[in-house]
Amino acid sequence: MENFLVYFYENKEAIFVIALAIFLGIEVISNVPSVLHTPLMSGANAISGVIIIGGIILVGHATLSDTLNLALGILAVFFGTLNVAGGFVVTDRMLDMFKKKKKTK
């Protein structure tokens, strides 16, 4: 129990952010028309690419002689970027089609 309290105190900022982010996520999604479910899922997927920041920090401070970790880190940056770049572009493409509709109307 005491460990838990210490853990909470030491990480209180993060825990606050987590709790509020959960409510925020639920709130934002709840009133979405089903038309937008696919683009929204795709957009959310692109945002989950924030892991790229971790990849950049990792490779940024990696020792070049530590080949294994450097290689894995580069792979992480590569994958993270795929997630981010591909995710946002695909979402944009999906949404383009809705926009085109508006103009012809």
Next chain:
Amino acid sequence: MNNIIESIGVTQGQVILELSYFIAAIMFVIGLKLLSHPESAKKGNLWAGLGMVLAMTTTLFLHKQDGNGIASVNAIIIVVTIAIAAFFGIIVARKVKMTAMPQLVSIFNATGGAASALVALIEYSNPANPSALITLLGLIIGSIAFSGSIIAYGKLDGKVGDIFSSVMTYVNLFLLIAVIGITVYMLSADLSFGAQQTLVYVLFGIAVFYGIMFVMPIGGADMPVVISLLNSFTGIAAAMAGFIYQNQAMILGGIFVGAAGMILTLLMCKAMNRSLLNVIIGSFGGGASAAQKEAGTIKEISVSDASVLLSYSQKVVIVPGYGLAVAQAQHICHEMDQLLEEKGAEVKYAIHPVAGRMPGHMNVLLAEADVPYGKLIEMDDINADLKNTDVVVVIGANDVVNPAAEDEPGSPIYGMPIIKARDAKNIIVMKRGMGKGYAAIENHLFYDDKTRMLFGNAKDSIQKLVSEIKEL
């Protein structure tokens, strides 16, 4: 100002970095909020994307660890890697056909999960890491999201079949216990650095394998739910990694997406009237429904009869399903609806929330074919109107129009909201054959007196209809 900042023991760069993370996090939230309205969606995507670019750029230039910035060699490696990956990602995202969109989202989700797992894998042995537990959780969740998404992709693309045997339930249970067991052991036992290193790779391997086994028995039709769930996992894994770096943008972005993905998953389950647990365990099909044998006969309709029926109808409602997507029939379908409108009919599309392979799949597909947005009517709005509809044309949809959802309490889909196609005066069902839908249950609608079947590939059938209607 510089002096004031330095007087609190930080550099100006650090302050700017943290400020940029704050702004990026806000941009993610605003972005996703804007994404949830049709008019502002495109702007929302841009906001979130710019937030990401901002956070990436400032991290590259301003991030410091133990007082050292990122060395130029490392920075060059990062920039080159990002450039190559971005090039590939954008090319693939632009080239892929709209019908393959769900697969693509699944693949991108897999890469995100892989990145999270790799970061956790490396950071586990970093002595500065604030929490071994969070790191291992990030590793496990990221790995499952990675391999699970790959399998989900394979299933959507038809490369991986549905393999299910009751043994798998036990294997999965064993794997889950192994994952938890190893995690607890690593956290509690006093192990040497070498042993920890070995175990973390073993855990990574088992988690990846568990992801495969977790998705394998789940039916192809449930993949939208699975992808949404795994998308949520990727977000959570990214947040765990954010915890390692005490990075608020990563924590907020990750958890935010995790929560949003989880709600979306539950909404999708609700639309199918099933619990998430039911989807995961995969008890669909078989059971009560298998006992239901069909009485009644199937009545076919010829293309020329169908075209006459359609041409002289006042109100036509088209119910699209996955078959339309598979046959790539959306363009020709739009041509048909324009043709019918020229003849004075009113044509609308009835969109079931879980028609197709992803929520909103049909909307995306029909939008690609330039079907005006206003013609797509959601299920609840169209149902009341169906009684006055002359013809309902069901194109490659099955379970979403199955009256068993209303009539048979024993049916697996009982209680699922459906498009009440049977209320219409006439029903034409386009289907490739008499195969059952993904829920693998009989559909009484096909045997209804008002129903006529038009067998064949949807694209070919509509093509023939269009040429017939033109000649009338």
